[in-house]
Amino acid sequence: MSLDDASQKPHDRLAAVLAGDMGRVNDLIRTRMASEHAPRIPEVTAHLVEAGGKRLRPMLTLAAARMCGYEGDNHVKLAATVEFIHTATLLHDDVVDESGQRRGRPTANLLWDNKSSVLVGDYLFARSFQLMVETDSLRVMDILANASAVIAEGEVLQMTAAQDLATTEEIYLQVIRGKTAALFAAACEVGGVVARAEEAQVQALRDYGDALGISFQIVDDLLDYGGDSSATGKNVGDDFRERKLTMPVIKAVAAADAEQRAFWRRVIEKGDQNDGDLDHALALISHHGTMEATRQQALVWADRAKSALATLPESDIRGMLTDLADYVVARVR
Amino acid sequence: MSLDDASQKPHDRLAAVLAGDMGRVNDLIRTRMASEHAPRIPEVTAHLVEAGGKRLRPMLTLAAARMCGYEGDNHVKLAATVEFIHTATLLHDDVVDESGQRRGRPTANLLWDNKSSVLVGDYLFARSFQLMVETDSLRVMDILANASAVIAEGEVLQMTAAQDLATTEEIYLQVIRGKTAALFAAACEVGGVVARAEEAQVQALRDYGDALGISFQIVDDLLDYGGDSSATGKNVGDDFRERKLTMPVIKAVAAADAEQRAFWRRVIEKGDQNDGDLDHALALISHHGTMEATRQQALVWADRAKSALATLPESDIRGMLTDLADYVVARVR
Numbered sequence: 001m002s003l004d005d006a007s008q009k010p011h012d013r014l015a016a017v018l019a020g021d022m023g024r025v026n027d028l029i030r031t032r033m034a035s036e037h038a039p040r041i042p043e044v045t046a047h048l049v050e051a052g053g054k055r056l057r058p059m060l061t062l063a064a065a066r067m068c069g070y071e072g073d074n075h076v077k078l079a080a081t082v083e084f085i086h087t088a089t090l091l092h093d094d095v096v097d098e099s100g101q102r103r104g105r106p107t108a109n110l111l112w113d114n115k116s117s118v119l120v121g122d123y124l125f126a127r128s129f130q131l132m133v134e135t136d137s138l139r140v141m142d143i144l145a146n147a148s149a150v151i152a153e154g155e156v157l158q159m160t161a162a163q164d165l166a167t168t169e170e171i172y173l174q175v176i177r178g179k180t181a182a183l184f185a186a187a188c189e190v191g192g193v194v195a196r197a198e199e200a201q202v203q204a205l206r207d208y209g210d211a212l213g214i215s216f217q218i219v220d221d222l223l224d225y226g227g228d229s230s231a232t233g234k235n236v237g238d239d240f241r242e243r244k245l246t247m248p249v250i251k252a253v254a255a256a257d258a259e260q261r262a263f264w265r266r267v268i269e270k271g272d273q274n275d276g277d278l279d280h281a282l283a284l285i286s287h288h289g290t291m292e293a294t295r296q297q298a299l300v301w302a303d304r305a306k307s308a309l310a311t312l313p314e315s316d317i318r319g320m321l322t323d324l325a326d327y328v329v330a331r332v333r
Numbered sequence: 334m335s336l337d338d339a340s341q342k343p344h345d346r347l348a349a350v351l352a353g354d355m356g357r358v359n360d361l362i363r364t365r366m367a368s369e370h371a372p373r374i375p376e377v378t379a380h381l382v383e384a385g386g387k388r389l390r391p392m393l394t395l396a397a398a399r400m401c402g403y404e405g406d407n408h409v410k411l412a413a414t415v416e417f418i419h420t421a422t423l424l425h426d427d428v429v430d431e432s433g434q435r436r437g438r439p440t441a442n443l444l445w446d447n448k449s450s451v452l453v454g455d456y457l458f459a460r461s462f463q464l465m466v467e468t469d470s471l472r473v474m475d476i477l478a479n480a481s482a483v484i485a486e487g488e489v490l491q492m493t494a495a496q497d498l499a500t501t502e503e504i505y506l507q508v509i510r511g512k513t514a515a516l517f518a519a520a521c522e523v524g525g526v527v528a529r530a531e532e533a534q535v536q537a538l539r540d541y542g543d544a545l546g547i548s549f550q551i552v553d554d555l556l557d558y559g560g561d562s563s564a565t566g567k568n569v570g571d572d573f574r575e576r577k578l579t580m581p582v583i584k585a586v587a588a589a590d591a592e593q594r595a596f597w598r599r600v601i602e603k604g605d606q607n608d609g610d611l612d613h614a615l616a617l618i619s620h621h622g623t624m625e626a627t628r629q630q631a632l633v634w635a636d637r638a639k640s641a642l643a644t645l646p647e648s649d650i651r652g653m654l655t656d657l658a659d660y661v662v663a664r665v666r
Contacts, residue, residue, distance in 0.1 A: 035486055035489070037486055037490050037507055037511075038486050038489040038490045038493060039493075040489055040492070040493050041486070041489055089455075092451050092452070092455060095428075095447070095448075095451055114428070114447070115428075115492055116489075116492070118425050118428055118451055119425070119485060119488045119489045119492060120485075120489060122422075122425060122458075122481075122484075122485040122488070123482065123485035123486060123489060125455075125458060125481070125485075126478065126481035126482035126484070126485045127482055129462065129474075129478040129481055129482075130475075130478040130479060130481075130482055133471065133474050133475050133478045136471060138466065138469060138471065141462075141466045141474060142463075142466050145459065145462040145463040145466045146463060148455075148458070148459035148462055148463075149456065149459035149460055149462075149463055151455075151459070152452060152453075152455040152456035152458075152459045153368055153370055153371050153374070153456060155452045155455070156368070156371040156373055156374055156449075156452045156453060156456060157370050157371045159373070159448055159449070159452060160371060160372075160373050174370060178370075
C-alpha cells in the first residue's frame, strides 16, 4: 500500500511517514523506562507501553516538528516525554477509576496493585521531566510544566464533578480540556517550538492540538455509550457506572422531565444502580437525541482544529493532520 | 531568647535567622497551592501544609543560599518547590502505606479518599515544576529532575523490598537514599547553585544534604521501634505492621538463630502477626543490641554531614547546620 493511499486511516499514514522518528522514540522509551534498582518499574511500564496504544501524542510532536522543517534530535526526546506523561496519567487514572480494563487488557493496578501504579506513575513523571531538561529549552519546560498542572487540575475537577447532576457543559469542557486537550496542545506546541517556528505557527499548532483533543475526548465519551469494547478497549457504560457526567448525559439531564430527573438522581447522584438502568439511560439518551447533538459538538471542534492548520504552509503532513481531525469524529459511525 | 542561644534546638535557631525568607516561602506556598477550578486541591493541601511540619527541606535551601552569599529571590521559589515535592510524596506515600496518621493527625487519604491524595499529589508535583521553571536555571531543573527520579525509584524499591527478609543493609541504604536523602541533597545543592557558589562548595552542600538525610531517616526508622507518637507523629511499630525492613530489623535478622528466623519469617514475610508479636520483635531487637548499633550508623552519617561542611566558609548558619546534624541523632535519647 503506498504512503499516500487516502483509504488508509490518517494516523496510519502519519505513522508511515514518521516511521523513522517513531522508531527512535520507541527505542528511547524502552531505554528510559528501565530502572537498575527497581525491576518492578519496567514490568509495569512495559505492560502499558507495549500494549499497543496508537502513540497519537508523540506522533503529534514529531509531525509538528517535521512540518516546521526541524532537522535536529530534540523532537524525539520531546515525543518520548509526552508519551511518558500520558502513560503516567493512565496509571494514576486507573487507580482513581478503580478500572479493571484498559485497551482491552487488564490494568496495571489489577495485575500488580494500586501502590505500583501510583509509584511507577511518579517514576514516569520524573523520567519525562529528565528527558525534557535534556532539550535545554526553558520554553519547552514552561509549556510542559503548565500542561502538567492543567492535566492534574482537570483530573481533580473531574473527580469532584462526578456524581454531581449540576455539572454544566462548561465544566465538562474544562474537565476534558485538562484531562485530554492540554497534552494534545502541548505535544503540538513543543514540536513547533523546538523547530523555532514563527510565533503565529506555534500558536496555530497549539490551537490545533487543543481543538483536536477536545473533539477526541467528546467522541471517546460518546463511544462509552455506544461503542463496542473491541474498538475502544473500554466497556460500554464504564462512565455510567463511575457516575461521570459526560456530554451525552449532561444534555439528557438538561432535557429531562421530572420522572427522568429522578432516575438520573438515583443512578448518578445516589449511585443506586440496578440491572436495566444502563439500558434505561441509553433509551433516554436516544429519546432526546443527545448522541447526535454530542457528535455535532465534536464536529465543531474538529472544524476548529482544521481551521487552525490553515496558518501553516501546505504539506503532506498538514494534509494528514487535517484528515486526522475528520477521522477522530468519524470513529463514531 | 536570643538567636545565638545554644540551648535552642538548631532548626529553631535556623528558623529564627531565616524567618524573613521563610515567611515569603510560606506565602508563596499558600498562593501556589490554590486552584481556581478545583477547590478540593487547597482543602487537601492546606490540611497537610498547615499541619506544622518542620519545613526542614525548604530551610536547607534557604540556609545554603544565604551561606553562599545569595541576595536574589530565586531561593524562595526553590524552597517552595522543594516543599511541594515533599508534600506530594507524602500524599502518595500515605496511599501506598494505607496510613491513617501523619504528624499526629489523620491523613488526607482517610479524610478524603485515595483518589484525592493521588491527584492532588500530582497537582503539587506539577506546581513544583512550574515554580522551578520560573528560576530560569537549567542546572537547577536538572538537579531536581534527577532527584525526583531517584525518589520515585527509592519508593518502588522500598515497596518491593518490603516483606523480603533477604533485604540487606546495602539495599536499605539505597532505599533511604532515594526516599529521603535525595531531596535533602537536592535542597542543599540548589541553594548553592542559585547563589553561583564555587563547584567545590556546591558539591559540599550536596554531600551534607545526602549524609544528613541518611542520618535523619535511620533515626526515624529507629524511633519507629522506640519513640513515642507525640514526638514523631508516628505510632511505634508502624514499620513492623507494614512489614518494612529497616535497619534495626535487618541487623536483628542477621544475628538471629533458627527459632528467631522463623519468627521473622512469620511476621515479616508471611505477615501473620498476632498480639504480642511487636513486643517479641522489640525484645529480639533489644537482645541483639541493634538499636544501639543502628544509632552508631546514624552517628557515622552525621559525622560525614559535618565534615562536608568544612569546605564552606565559617559562618553562623554553618554552625547551625553542624548542630543540626548532631541534633538529628540526639532525637533518639
